[in-house]
Amino acid sequence: MHKVSLGATGLLGFAVVWQLIPALGLVDPQYLPYATDVFAWLVQEVRDLAFWRRLRLTMTSWAVGLAIATLAAVVLGTAVGLVPFLRRATHTMVEFLRPVPSVALIPLAVLMFGLQMRAALVIIVYAAFWQVFVQVIYGVADIDTVARDTARSFGLTRRERLRYLVLPTALPYLMTGLRLAAAVALILAITAEMVIGNPGLGRSIELSRSAGDAVGLYGLVVVAGLLGLLVNIVFRFIERRSLTWHQSVRSEETR
Amino acid sequence: MNTRPAGPVARAAANFLFALGLPFLTVVLWGIWSTASTSRFFVGPLTILDAFRQIWIGPAFVDDVLPSLYRLALGIVASIVLGVAAGVTIGRFRRLRETLEPLLEFFRAIPPPVLIPVAMLLLGITDTMKVVVIVSGAIWPILLNTIEGVRATDSVMVETADSFQIPSWERLWLLVLPAASPRIMTGVRQALSVALILMVISEMFASSSGLGYRIAYFQRNYLIAEMWSGILLLGLIGVSLAVLFGLAERRVLRWYHGMKEITRA
Amino acid sequence: MPDGSPLLRVEHLRKVYATTTGEVEAIGDLSFTMSHGELVCIVGPSGCGKTTLLKCLAGLLRPTSGRMEMDGAPVTGPSPAMAVVFQEYGRSLYPWLTVRGNVELPLRHKKLSRAVRDRIVTDAIEAVGLPQATLSHPWQLSGGMQQRVAIARAIAYQPEVLIMDEPFAAVDAQTRAELEDLVRLLHLTRGISTVFVTHDIDESVYLGQRVLVLSNSPTRVQEDLVIDLPSERDQLTTRALPRFTELRTHIYGQIQRARRGPAAAPRSAP
Numbered sequence: 001m002h003k004v005s006l007g008a009t010g011l012l013g014f015a016v017v018w019q020l021i022p023a024l025g026l027v028d029p030q031y032l033p034y035a036t037d038v039f040a041w042l043v044q045e046v047r048d049l050a051f052w053r054r055l056r057l058t059m060t061s062w063a064v065g066l067a068i069a070t071l072a073a074v075v076l077g078t079a080v081g082l083v084p085f086l087r088r089a090t091h092t093m094v095e096f097l098r099p100v101p102s103v104a105l106i107p108l109a110v111l112m113f114g115l116q117m118r119a120a121l122v123i124i125v126y127a128a129f130w131q132v133f134v135q136v137i138y139g140v141a142d143i144d145t146v147a148r149d150t151a152r153s154f155g156l157t158r159r160e161r162l163r164y165l166v167l168p169t170a171l172p173y174l175m176t177g178l179r180l181a182a183a184v185a186l187i188l189a190i191t192a193e194m195v196i197g198n199p200g201l202g203r204s205i206e207l208s209r210s211a212g213d214a215v216g217l218y219g220l221v222v223v224a225g226l227l228g229l230l231v232n233i234v235f236r237f238i239e240r241r242s243l244t245w246h247q248s249v250r251s252e253e254t255r
Numbered sequence: 256m257n258t259r260p261a262g263p264v265a266r267a268a269a270n271f272l273f274a275l276g277l278p279f280l281t282v283v284l285w286g287i288w289s290t291a292s293t294s295r296f297f298v299g300p301l302t303i304l305d306a307f308r309q310i311w312i313g314p315a316f317v318d319d320v321l322p323s324l325y326r327l328a329l330g331i332v333a334s335i336v337l338g339v340a341a342g343v344t345i346g347r348f349r350r351l352r353e354t355l356e357p358l359l360e361f362f363r364a365i366p367p368p369v370l371i372p373v374a375m376l377l378l379g380i381t382d383t384m385k386v387v388v389i390v391s392g393a394i395w396p397i398l399l400n401t402i403e404g405v406r407a408t409d410s411v412m413v414e415t416a417d418s419f420q421i422p423s424w425e426r427l428w429l430l431v432l433p434a435a436s437p438r439i440m441t442g443v444r445q446a447l448s449v450a451l452i453l454m455v456i457s458e459m460f461a462s463s464s465g466l467g468y469r470i471a472y473f474q475r476n477y478l479i480a481e482m483w484s485g486i487l488l489l490g491l492i493g494v495s496l497a498v499l500f501g502l503a504e505r506r507v508l509r510w511y512h513g514m515k516e517i518t519r520a
Numbered sequence: 521m522p523d524g525s526p527l528l529r530v531e532h533l534r535k536v537y538a539t540t541t542g543e544v545e546a547i548g549d550l551s552f553t554m555s556h557g558e559l560v561c562i563v564g565p566s567g568c569g570k571t572t573l574l575k576c577l578a579g580l581l582r583p584t585s586g587r588m589e590m591d592g593a594p595v596t597g598p599s600p601a602m603a604v605v606f607q608e609y610g611r612s613l614y615p616w617l618t619v620r621g622n623v624e625l626p627l628r629h630k631k632l633s634r635a636v637r638d639r640i641v642t643d644a645i646e647a648v649g650l651p652q653a654t655l656s657h658p659w660q661l662s663g664g665m666q667q668r669v670a671i672a673r674a675i676a677y678q679p680e681v682l683i684m685d686e687p688f689a690a691v692d693a694q695t696r697a698e699l700e701d702l703v704r705l706l707h708l709t710r711g712i713s714t715v716f717v718t719h720d721i722d723e724s725v726y727l728g729q730r731v732l733v734l735s736n737s738p739t740r741v742q743e744d745l746v747i748d749l750p751s752e753r754d755q756l757t758t759r760a761l762p763r764f765t766e767l768r769t770h771i772y773g774q775i776q777r778a779r780r781g782p783a784a785a786p787r788s789a790p
Contacts, residue, residue, distance in 0.1 A: 006350060006354045007354065008357075010355050011357055032377065092275065092277065092278055100490040101448065101451045101452050103455045107473065183364075194372075195456065195460065209376065220369070221370070224369045228363075228365055228366055229364040231364075232364050409611050411611035412612065412614065414575075414580055414612075415604070418578050418598050418604040420626075420629070421625070425629060511615070513657065514615050518659075
């Protein structure tokens with residue numbers, strides 16, 4: 001309870017400081033509008049259907065991108081993780097492709113698909129894929145050798161092994177990857193809208209900037225932050241749930 | 256398993272094939288495909304290489320690449336210094352930490368690129384703005400990981416320092432920072448990829464020079480091979496950053512990896 | 521320092537922890553004194569507040585009431601006159617420093633010349649028998665060797681009192697015997713006053729010149745026992761002495777009694 005009130009104090013303090021900076025004339029309100037104005041704008045905006053429609057577009061590309069990336073990463077990651085030959089053969093390729101910043105692909109995506117959601121998806125999928133892929137490989141590699149030998153000696157079929165051995169071991173890793181991927185996918189969904197211009201939250205941000213609408217711009221930044229927070233909280237919850245029935249000691253690679 | 260006992264030469268050859276086999280195969284297939292396909296957007300690897308040489312090895316290196324790298328480096332260094340300094344301070348005082356926690360969670364959750372328009376509004380289209388954008392996105396993973404690392408400093412290690420009355424400055428260098436260093440390095444690794452993204456985006460958005468600007472320019476003017484060469488260059492920068500980080504991490508965390516290896520064995 | 525003069529005086533020490541479920545009394549009312557150059561073992565049933573007592577002595581915890589004096593001056597916090605050897609050597613040594621770095625750690629802020637500091641560090645490492653491991657990291661050493669490093673660090677600090685908190689609880693029996701002899705040797709050759717907390721009765725009899733038996737809830741000194749064994753001890757012959765067995769049996773009985781119920785009044789030695 002004590003902790004909650006301290007945290008609330010922090011948030012309130014931030015709002016007060018924000019309000020004071022333009023009020024004291026430290027920064028022109030044209031560039032940093034009053035916190036109260038931004039909150040008033042937010043209250044008005046959430047009653048507007050168009051706002052929710054834009055939000056839905058952003059979240060759609062986020063969800064579709066995340067789903068495609070996860071599916072591809074689970075299939076490929078399991079295969080690469082389970083087959084030593086594939087792991088060795090793909091290692092260099094993975095190490096070279098993974099650090100490539102996904103935004104470098106924006107021009108290519110625009111050329112291929114024009115200013116549409118599909119172009120955004122390319123970038124979202126590319127960025128989110130690696131997060132899940134790497135974790136799935138870790139997870140599959142983490143399978144206990146004794147457990148695997150046991151499964152073999154009891155003559156479990158390939159399908160049973162996947163179901164009872166691979167899946168339970170790799171699942172917490174997958175959830176960690178999913179949480180990281182969800183955050184990254186949101187970043188790139190909004191980024192793509194800003195740069196490519198497919199409609200959604202990101203394009204609204206870019207439009208408010210070019211229109212000089214500071215209040216709207218700050219309001220949308222707050223919305224983006226809340227969206228990010230929501231995604232983090234939900235996926236952290238899912239991850240924790242998946243951990244409760246599988247206790248595994250894992251590296252610090254979880255954040 | 257097909258691993259019959261093999262000589263060291265055979266093993267080295269196998270390693271070599273495994274390391275470069277797939278990349279080589281990809282490039283060859285790419286070349287065949289690009290000549291066979293009718294798509295204008297996929298040009299052959301040799302054409303890309305040629306464009307790469309013509310564009311980036313020359314004045315563009317000084318005009319576009321160096322300024323980008325300079326801003327990137329400045330942003331990363333500032334993020335590390337500020338993130339660690341603030342993280343140590345916040346991590347050491349429980350009340351301060353609990354006060355700031357929800358606020359920091361919120362700031363971390365803001366997708367960093369949305370700060371570009373804000374920074375443009377506040378600072379105009381300047382170099383400072385781009386560095387500020389990089390810092391404002393890359394600082395969070397470092398800051399939050401440092402806080403967590405400092406908070407989780409082992410209680411017996413702290414009592415040891417207490418009992419020997421280690422003064423606070425030495426305590427910072429000999430206890431707090433090393434103890435938090437594995438977490439700090441995790442944060443830095445995440446910060447590097449964020450920083451690179453923000454460097455590119457801020458230049459695509461608001462610049463008349465730099466790598467991001469140049470690539471977007473090529474795309475708008477349908478200079479396909481040139482665009483690909485830019486993507487290649489960004490990829491190389493990403494890979495180099497990862498390699499440099501790997502080297503630095505191995506140095507800084509040598510004790511940590513050594514210790515882990517022993518406890519695992 | 522003159523042998524026999526009082527070095528450490530503890531009077532009516534009491535420590536109460538405030539928890540969410542109410543107050544927990546870790547130490548009830550504890551008094552004892554210790555002379556210069558003594559090796560005192562403190563033994564008691566588990567959960568009797570041994571670690572709390574030790575942390576109070578080391579100035580790491582503030583007692584709720586009572587007095588502690590070192591050489592006549594009240595103890596209010598950690599002091600250069602005391603050095604602690606913790607049970608958890610793995611967490612007390614800093615894994616990012618080498619053995620030498622760890623031993624040097626408490627000397628860095630003492631105003632010593634480079635040469636003097638180097639000499640003290642080398643001497644301490646040699647005293648615990650680890651000159652070959654100077655440049656290793658603690659995690660490269662066995663548990664027993666790590667605890668030797670912790671002991672070296674404590675003696676390099678050159679304290680008046682060495683405080684050891686169940687230091688050998690986590691090592692195997694063979695290593696433990698070697699470390700016990702090391703403590704005796706350091707005490708004999710360097711005359712460092714030592715407070716040795718343990719739950720092992722045999723260890724307390726073998727090591728101590730005196731043994732304080734603590735009682736459980738409330739924690740107080742149940743018995744202050746002088747160990748009248750010859751000062752030359754070794755693992756085989758000393759432990760085989762009839763007197764050793766007598767003392768051990770006696771303390772064992774005291775601890776059983778302490779565990780069963782409220783402490784009886786302090787009794788004299790048999």
